[in-house]
Amino acid sequence: MEKPAHHLFVCGSFRANGAPAGACVKKDSLALVQYLQEEVDSRGLTGVLVSMTGCLNACVHGPVVIDYPAGHWYKNVTPSAAEEILDAIENDTVAEAHLMRS
């Protein structure tokens, strides 16, 4: 397997010692994973991988998505924001409006 140019990590709020709990899963981040994957497939984006993670310790900004290895952290990611993030990936830019700044 080749390393993806963009690995999108979507917070699934998982905790090491129990069930998912936190802002991201409460704001439907599980559905966001499926949505992103379907959009990646629909757009035919190669080099983009979508995965779910445990809590990223930025709960107040949830749902949180990290674009790795670029290092962009996106906050409050809705399906609409996800579209803009994928647009930015396609255009080799950054979805500035959704960046987490702190």
Ligand code: FES
């Ligand atoms: S639950 Fe997503 S950052 Fe903590």
